[in-house]
Amino acid sequence: MKYFGTDGFRGEAGKVLTADHAYKIGRYLGWYYGREKRGRIVIGKDTRRSSYMFEYALVAGIISSGSDAYLLHVTTTPSVAYVVRTDDFDCGVMVSASHNPYTDNGIKLMDSNGHKMSAAVESQIEDYIDGKTDPVPFAIGENIGVAIDYxxxxxxxxxxxxxxxTRSYKGKRIGLDCANGSTFNIAKSVFDALGAKTxxxxxxxxxxxxxxxxGSTHIDNLVKLVKEKELxxxxxxxxxxxRCIAVDETGQVIDGxxxxxxxxxxxxxxxxLDGNHVVATIMANLGLFKALEKNGIEYDVTTVGDKYVNEDMVKNGYVLGGEQSGHIIFSKHATTGDGILTAIMIMEVIMEEKTSLHTLASGMKKYPQLLKNVKVTDKQAILDNPKVQECRKEIEEELQGNGRMLLRASGxxxxxxxxxxxxxKDLCEKYVDQMVDVIEKEL
Structure with a gap:
């Protein structure tokens, strides 16, 4: 794929991802879903300055192709997935670059079931953007679409x-870090309504x-809040x-x-736990797998990306899966990772078991883990490089099953x-630095 990665079309706003791209995506979606009837497409966005630009460009494209655009305004990605499948929309669009800085933005597409759009449709959109397909006709007269506040x-x-x-959170004192993003006008109202002091x-x-x-990528703020306020x-x-990352009452970070x-x-x-299975990714800590085995729970391991976790869950009928980064999918309730829903599910366990989050987490012991990113121009060439592969093999042999070395190209x-x-931690540092040195010499 040229434009769409594991999490939509994402890049620096105005440079990698432009308003023209958004307009063309809207044009194609409006035509694609409006071929047999008037298409219904719902759009959400996060709080980035550029999100308004992309939202309006998408709307212009959609309605000029003869479909209707329904605007959720600033909202969360999982809310778009929820609305798509419950309100009978043909397609959902979220304007967001997730955890990236404000200078980036992205366009995520969802099908009528609230799942990420198929690669086949995304490929067709890419061909349209690049002018490889016939032009999409403009709607005229009463066939022009409308934009609707939703x-x-x-x-x-x-x-x-x-x-x-299932119960009130009255008496519970809960901290929330909304990342100056989509939950700023949602999360507090949810937990306040459930009786918590937020x-x-x-x-x-x-x-x-x-x-x-x-937010979840700078957790120190929440750790400080929880400890200072004794939450x-x-x-x-x-x-x-x-995404959702939790912090327990001691200040310990409770990741995915x-x-x-x-x-x-x-x-x-x-x-x-349907099928007695959960789904995790190759980036999950070994401590998770050992703790699951100890409790008699089986697990599938996918490549990184909640898209792949969800595909495995749907294929096998599993109800729980996710990533260390905090993308957690509860398939009985959602088709995508949902940070607020995840927080509610954690609170349900705390309330039901009548214990603390720290106690609940104590049954799992994490292996020290270190992750470093190396900037490269050709990701696949580095992964296939013989010297890189040789270094990886040597490290794996030294670890003798008591750890691992993982290389992955970012999506x-x-x-x-x-x-x-x-x-x-010292061993992690040693092996990561050893591998980074080899990669940088091969650039």
Missing amino acids: AIGRNRYIGFLISLA YVVGNEPNGLNINQNC DCGFAFDGDAD DYIIYICGTYLKKHGR TEPVIRVMAEADT
């Missing part, structure tokens, strides 16, 4: 989240500060809220691996991710 869809999603809780940071977006030293727990989201362990063992205990950035797990 804030009611976002409100219905908020109601859905609140309905998932303390919020990262809820003053200005178009330029999304993910800036806040029961805290939850941090990323820019479009498809811990969340899969906590929720997986809870679901198994109550007979709700969204021009980098190779170098990750090591071992018994100690």
Whole structure:
């Protein structure tokens, strides 16, 4: 794929991803879903300054091709997925670059079931963008589409989240870091409605500060809030809220691996872990796999990307899967990672088990893990390089099964991710630096 990666079309706004790209995507979607009837396409966006530009360009493209555009305005990626499948839309579009800085933006496409758009359709859109297909006709007269305010869809999603809780959170003191992103006007209202006392940071977006030293990728803010206010727990989201990273009452970070362990063992205990399986990715900590095995839970391992986790879950009928980064999918409730939903599911375990988040996480011991990114021009050439492969093999042999060395090409950035797990942090540092040195010499 030329434009669409594992998480949509993403890049620097105005340079890699332009308003013209957005217009053409809208043009093709409007025509594609309006061939037999008037298409219905719902659009959401995050708080980036450029999100308005891309939203309006998409709308212009959609309605000029004869379909209708429904605007959720600033909202979360999972809310778009929810509205698409519950309100009978043909397609959903989210304007966001997730956890990236404000200078980037992206366009994520979803099908009528709220799943990520098929590669086949994305490929057709790419061909249209590049002028490889016949021009799409413009609608005329009464066939021109309309743009419709659909804030009611976002409100219905908020109601859905609140309905998932089986008990009041009264007496619980919860911290929230909204990353100056999509949850700034949603998360607090959900937890307030459930009875919790909430303390919020990262809820003053200005178009330029999304993910800036806040949110799930800068967890120190939430750790500080939880410890200073002596809260029961805290939850941090990323820019479009498809991720959640938690913090327990001691200030320990509870990442996606811990969340899969906590929720997986809870679901198994109550007979709700369909297939006795969870799904994780190759980046999951070895400690997760060992803890799952200890509790008699089986697991599938996919390549990185919640898209691939979801595909495995759908194929096999599993109910829980996710990534260390905080993309957690509860397939009984959602088709994509949903940060607020994940936070509610964690609270459900805390309330049901009548214990603390720290206690729930104590059954899993993580291996020290270190990840470094190396900027490259040709990711595949580095992965295939004989010297790089030889270095990797030597490190794996030295670890003797008590750790691992992982190399992965990023799906969204021009980098190779170098990750090591071992018994100690010093060993991780040694092996990562060793591998990075080899890669940099081969550039």
